[in-house]
Amino acid sequence: MAEVHLQTVTKSFGAQAALRDVTMTVPDGSFVVLLGPTGAGKTTLLRMVSGLDAPDSGAVTIGGIAMKGLTPAQRNVAMVFQQYSLYPHLTVRENMEFPLKSPLLRTPRAEIDRKVDEVAEILQISHKLNNKATALSGGEMQRVSIGRALVRNPAVYLMDEPLSSLDAKLRADLRVELKNIQANLGATFLYVTHDQIEAMTMATHVGVLDHGRLVQFGTPREIYEHPVSIYAAGRLGQPHINILPADLFGPAPPGAVKIGLRPEQILQGRGQDSLVKRVEHLGDQTRLHLSFHNHDLVTVTGAHTALKSGDIVKIQPDRPFYFDATGARIP
Amino acid sequence: MSFSITEPSGRQKWIAGVLVVTYAVLTLIPLIWIIATGFKTPQDAIAYPPKVFFEPSLEGYVNLFTSRSRVTPEDLAALPPPDTFYDRIVRQYDMVITGPSKYGERFLNSVIIGFGSTFLSVFLGTIAAYAFSRFKVPLKDDLLFFILSTRMMPPIAVAIPIFLMYRQLGLSDTHLGMILLYTAVNLSLSVWLLKGFIDEIPVEYEEAALIDGYTRFQAFTKVVLPQAATGIASTAIFCLIFAWNEYAFVALLTSGTAQTAPPFIPTIIGTGGKDWPAVAAGATLFLVPIMVFTILLRKHLLRGITFGAVRK
Numbered sequence: 001m002a003e004v005h006l007q008t009v010t011k012s013f014g015a016q017a018a019l020r021d022v023t024m025t026v027p028d029g030s031f032v033v034l035l036g037p038t039g040a041g042k043t044t045l046l047r048m049v050s051g052l053d054a055p056d057s058g059a060v061t062i063g064g065i066a067m068k069g070l071t072p073a074q075r076n077v078a079m080v081f082q083q084y085s086l087y088p089h090l091t092v093r094e095n096m097e098f099p100l101k102s103p104l105l106r107t108p109r110a111e112i113d114r115k116v117d118e119v120a121e122i123l124q125i126s127h128k129l130n131n132k133a134t135a136l137s138g139g140e141m142q143r144v145s146i147g148r149a150l151v152r153n154p155a156v157y158l159m160d161e162p163l164s165s166l167d168a169k170l171r172a173d174l175r176v177e178l179k180n181i182q183a184n185l186g187a188t189f190l191y192v193t194h195d196q197i198e199a200m201t202m203a204t205h206v207g208v209l210d211h212g213r214l215v216q217f218g219t220p221r222e223i224y225e226h227p228v229s230i231y232a233a234g235r236l237g238q239p240h241i242n243i244l245p246a247d248l249f250g251p252a253p254p255g256a257v258k259i260g261l262r263p264e265q266i267l268q269g270r271g272q273d274s275l276v277k278r279v280e281h282l283g284d285q286t287r288l289h290l291s292f293h294n295h296d297l298v299t300v301t302g303a304h305t306a307l308k309s310g311d312i313v314k315i316q317p318d319r320p321f322y323f324d325a326t327g328a329r330i331p
Numbered sequence: 332m333s334f335s336i337t338e339p340s341g342r343q344k345w346i347a348g349v350l351v352v353t354y355a356v357l358t359l360i361p362l363i364w365i366i367a368t369g370f371k372t373p374q375d376a377i378a379y380p381p382k383v384f385f386e387p388s389l390e391g392y393v394n395l396f397t398s399r400s401r402v403t404p405e406d407l408a409a410l411p412p413p414d415t416f417y418d419r420i421v422r423q424y425d426m427v428i429t430g431p432s433k434y435g436e437r438f439l440n441s442v443i444i445g446f447g448s449t450f451l452s453v454f455l456g457t458i459a460a461y462a463f464s465r466f467k468v469p470l471k472d473d474l475l476f477f478i479l480s481t482r483m484m485p486p487i488a489v490a491i492p493i494f495l496m497y498r499q500l501g502l503s504d505t506h507l508g509m510i511l512l513y514t515a516v517n518l519s520l521s522v523w524l525l526k527g528f529i530d531e532i533p534v535e536y537e538e539a540a541l542i543d544g545y546t547r548f549q550a551f552t553k554v555v556l557p558q559a560a561t562g563i564a565s566t567a568i569f570c571l572i573f574a575w576n577e578y579a580f581v582a583l584l585t586s587g588t589a590q591t592a593p594p595f596i597p598t599i600i601g602t603g604g605k606d607w608p609a610v611a612a613g614a615t616l617f618l619v620p621i622m623v624f625t626i627l628l629r630k631h632l633l634r635g636i637t638f639g640a641v642r643k
Binding site: 050051076079081085104 | 541542544547549557558
């Protein structure tokens with residue numbers, strides 16, 4: 001296991017800048033989640049570390065060793081692709097053995113069998129080991145794909161939305177399982193996802209990417225509680241943070257253009273009237289869709305609330321975020 | 332265009348069956364005719380009306396593989412009685428076998444030149460197609476066009492320059508010369524066909540193999556080649572069919588050592604009357620290797636391309 005460091009990494013595809021001056025350290029044994037919408041440069045960043053693509057400028061080091069000019073094999077990284085990319089001419093077992101049999105590892109037969117069986121057990125695919133890779137469902141393929149990475153003990157695991165094609169139950173199971181594996185192995189993970197629950201539950205650190213720039217890097221809690229911008233604030237939080245005109249509830253600090261309110265930053269029962277437009281009972285909580293001075297906002301209330309559509313509820317901001325005209329947070 | 336996903340009715344199946352069988356019979360008639368003629372006697376072969384049922388004879392095959400000469404009845408009577416079936420057949424016509432014919436050699440030449448050039452075309456075609464498919468090749472489109480342009484005229488159009496060139500280089504009537512020539516003609520076809528197949532193989536597989544600790548060459552042999560097997564097999568069949576059946580170049584450039592079967596078979600007619608059964612026998616045997624080759628590779632052709640393991 002090793003620390004991964006990127007120093008002012010820049011990469012363009014034609015006129016399209018995919019990464020701009022990204023400097024980031026993935027500490028040894030950490031689980032770093034990269035967040036950002038499609039096109040933010042998350043996958044490109046993984047490919048820089050893996051060696052499948054080379055940066056235009058800047059440097060990548062793994063375990064203190066400069067990676068420039070090294071092939072993916074020489075870097076000893078494992079990667080789970082967003083596409084399943086199982087070798088279709090091989091069985092599930094052969095797919096999972098493939099990295100262990102490589103000239104890089106040359107694992108003894110008994111060790112290969114032990115490793116593959118162990119990982120297959122964890123991923124619940126033991127009964128599929130002798131199937132053709134093409135005879136699997138999408139979710140099974142993705143698990144085999146994860147398994148192919150987990151049989152190894154690489155410097156760093158790179159995962160590109162590995163759970164995105166799984167159903168909710170399996171995703172929840174594997175989330176816990178991956179986190180356990182990472183914690184037990186002390187492995188370094190660099191993990192790309194859209195899913196904020198994955199980010200909040202698995203990450204030791206979150207990196208927020210915006211159009212190729214790393215705009216914030218910190219623990220999930222830091223990013224959630226101290227976002228640097230509207231963009232960063234919008235990456236985490238369910239329901240989504242409410243962004244409203246800064247002076248909607250009263251006087252705002254100088255320079256503030258927008259106010260940001262997460263559900264827990266909206267106090268209910270005090271302040272000004274708002275109209276309940278819709279009530280969504282989710283079981284453990286209830287979402288309120290409110291209308292306040294002709295602006296819509298969403299907040300959360302107790303599971304057994306008696307509120308219904310058409311009611312009036314008083315609301316008031318509690319230690320809200322303020323953002324300036326560029327979207328940056330005003331401290 | 333819409334496709335029906337309902338099971339065809341019995342009547343539809345029946346009509347489709349009749350059409351397929353009719354087509355198969357029509358295409359097979361000449362083939363069956365040739366095979367049947369090979370087992371007729373010369374008299375039956377030219378009988379009118381044509382004989383559909385006849386007493387099979389191996390005369391054609393005996394004549395195909397032997398050189399014979401006519402002897403006087405007195406000399407024939409002086410010979411010891413024939414001890415093999417082919418001696419007996421030949422003696423009926425007052426002839427004796429003087430040795431094997433050249434058919435075996437010519438056939439072997441066909442095998443060497445046909446399979447040799449097929450192997451070279453497919454081998455070179457695969458690596459060229461892989462390079463064109465995966466790497467940044469300067470002037471890629473122009474190069475591909477040039478390669479294809481060799482197919483824009485009948486190959487025989489360049490027969491005279493090649494004839495002169497081969498005479499200079501000492502390649503006339505050599506196996507190497509014919510293998511190189513057929514490879515050159517087939518290469519454009521094989522590069523284009525194989526590039527299409529390799530383009531269809533997602534690059535993710537190779538990237539996965541690179542990550543899994545393999546070199547690019549190993550990724551090529553372990554991941555790309557097995558998936559290109561279908562394309563390689565069908566390309567090989569096309570290349571072999573061309574090289575196997577080629578007539579004009581080999582008639583022009585070879586006279587003995589490297590002559591293949593196609594220009595040899597017609598010469599059988601001249602050796603002692605119109606020996607149609609021997610010609611038909613030669614053609615029948617000539618069909619066998621290519622049929623076997625095609626049937627062996629048919630599994631690969633039908634296996635289909637391995638789509639579906641990559642989410643598109």
